[in-house]
Amino acid sequence: MENSSIKKKRKKTVTRRAFIKGMGGGAIGATLAAGLLGRDGLTPGGQNVEPAVFEAKPITLTVNGKTVRLEVEPRETLLHVLRERLRLPGTKRTCDRGECGACTVLLDGKPVYSCMTLAARADRRQVRTIEGLAAGGNLHPLQQAFIDKDAYQCGFCTPGFIMAGAALLEANPSPSGDQIKAALSGNICRCGNYQKIHEAVAAASERMRSGLK
């Protein structure tokens, strides 16, 4: 991303939302995240603070097994890097504030909201996205189960659900019904296909345990 527009110092407005988002990256992130947010007329003004100068930071990510080196701004989210810079649009931006789970990816095997994870925090870590889940062209059993059970409608939330579900099955190959619900409760499916999503995770679990891939 070009950043010519943010080189000059000037008064910025930090919204509470920007501040909270920035907390993930420490104090610097907190002030710098302001530049991304709240200019649409819909957001009430916050307090004015003087931002520090943006400094790009070099990071190394391993994304779906491939190592990439790039410079990121402290305010850049992992979601932004994946979608806009690495051209991996399978990870979706729906709320951009950690409310819906559509942007879920695996960071060192653990599910995280990539919209709430600063890219700099993913430095030297393993990132897995929906594009990297099918190993060697074979669908992950959960991907297959989503097709078999028709566990989606519009499909926009699906990558997030599948990544959250895959993380669950990795950590707990035999989840109970309540454990499935708990693991997926941070994801929203607005089309309302939860029952089939639940069935798909249960079916994939059974299939993985029986050794079928």
Add this chain to the structure above:
Amino acid sequence: MRDLDTGDSLTYKEQGQPLPGAKPAASVQAPAGTFKYIGGYLPRVDGERVVTGAAEYTQDLQLEGMLFAKILRSPHACAEIVALDLSPALALDGVKAAVRLKEGRLNYLGEPVAAVAAQDEATAEEALDLIKVEYKELPFVVSEDASQAEGAPQVLPDGPNVQKLNELTRGDVDKGFREADLLLERTYRTSWEVHQPAETHASLALWEGDSLTVWDSTQAVHSVRDGLARALKMPAAKVRVIKKYMGGGFGSKLGLNDHTLAAALLAHQARRPVKVVLSRKENSYCVGFRPSNRITIKAGVKKDGTLTAVHFKNLTCGGLGRGDDCADPLVDLYRCPNLKVEEYSVFAHTCSNRPTRAPGHTQGTFALEGFLEELAAELGMDPLELRLRNYTTKNQGDTGTPYSTKGLEQCYRLGSEKIGWQRRNKKPGQAAGRTKRGLGMASQIWPGAGVPGTLADLYVYPDGSVEVQCGTQDIGCGTRTFMAAIAAETLGLEPKDIIIKIGDSDYPWAPSSGGSLTAPSVGPAVRDAALKAVEQLKQLAAKKLNIPAGQITAAEKKFSNSQNPAQALSFAEAAHELRRETVFHGERALWAPGFDYQTFGAQFAEVEVDTETGRIRVLRVVAAHDIGRVLNRQTAESQVLGGVLQGLSAALFEQKTMDTSLGRMVNANLHDYKVATIEDCPEIIPLFADVVDERLNNLGNKGLGEPPRIPSSAVIANAVFNAIGVHVGEIPMTPDKVLQALKRREGRS
């Protein structure tokens, strides 16, 4: 007055009218019996694309040199633009274009004022800050109550804040009331619900010379194309609108949006492609909602449950929009000779309401079916028996045109058996203890007959490949899959053999994917094209095999002699005889005259209410629907699950909440605007009555988008009534409202 941002200006009822010149119907159009693929459980033909993240949504598209647009929106609920200067924004490094979108008065918070395009989103955001605008703030009202108050500012320039929307009279209600053994009057309220599709609205505009291509997250490529052509004063033939995959719409993505127009204007100015993606906050504020309603029903009834008169009064508030008329279910569903309907719009300073999955019917059904549940309790009658007592076989409350088919009785039987209807509290609220269980039911009616005149083209290539083109959309309902199934079934191929091309205004016309219009419009058009193709291919095969064409069957990818199956020509060999790619034009024909065509359904729910906390838990919902022939049970069941779940979500959680003094929405995000999650999901059992309507179209199918959403809030409220003995009367039924309702009951007893 309507701003540009209102979506499609035609109601679903208007859109459902046959197109001029639509071809006439045969008296029997749909075949009886079963098919190999149609009506089965078919996995989606594009499933792998979706589960691997390869499906391209508008937000995902990137073009060389593409710019990002952001919209400056009004920070006031009502204001005048005194002065506006775009030049400081244009002077910022990286900003390539800026346009003003509005002159004069702004009528809602979030109304577009100007837009900028820059090399990245952050620069575009920053540029918005540099636009100099001077506003003169004006008084506003953002609630139905404030709008009706003495001395309230007038919302519309050309009329009062309360205006007549709809009225209707049948028979003589006063006479009907005099004949009644019992009179009952109740009021029901529904709240502003926001569609909140997973994918926020997004558009990408590209100019090539004087032709415009727009990729849009839309339910209606043709409607957006026509809207753009009108707004840009250019020929529709030079505008092309494409929708690949779309992340939910529910009625909020039906027409041209002003962010789409802004992207086109900015792209023209910058001479580069421009993408705009709305934020969740913009989605919460600016692209419509379901209007609120306050519906009062007064009815007269005989001791045996026969309705003698109903008076239905509705006050609907859709911001700058007219709200929804909600009386249709009442007008048609029950026998009642005397009826009076009065509906009024209340205007306020928010964006216009937009169609929201089953507009009007959902709210009208919440009131009507809630009322019947309460009426049954007053009469000491089984609520199902009360509905059967007033059952109709003709529209207009049994006074009008006969229904071609009406499978509602089957739905009642299927649903009540499945839920175990006899387990309900015979007297509502009779169960002892803190946690009370209850069972409720609600019925549904909705047109869903499709649009005669819808087109689809089927291409057969000389190599035997087959492609279907149709300017329809798959908004998550499985359109691609049923189209492939219908073409494959008719041609003797497999669904995966058919290449489906949709979501492009350059393809033959199909209606908006809204109002349950798609399947009964597009399905029959594809069937018609495939029937023409198979007819010609059979002729060619017959000639080649030297047997009469009537003796040929098309199955298993070949044309065989039915008297001697060994004698056959493969599909590809027959297609080769066409010598060039050949297009077969399909059209959805008219329905047979003299009948009315509607979908019907009944849902049954079981809930548990904690009478100390007011918390409702939905345990089970059985949803039985008559949608004619089911095309694909796999995706049809998903639609029913979604319709039930969305109704649950609205019944328990959803409400666009306004700060009436600031004019702001206080929950413009997915955390504070509560929607149901997997933790709230009950067991849902979808059932279909499978009544093929042979007069309606060549498949006998009806639409399914709206039906499962229509009774799905009402049924939960009714089950709560059965559990606690008092109807909450208002959605969302948050715990505080449940506790207040329980207090009312104590006050009564």
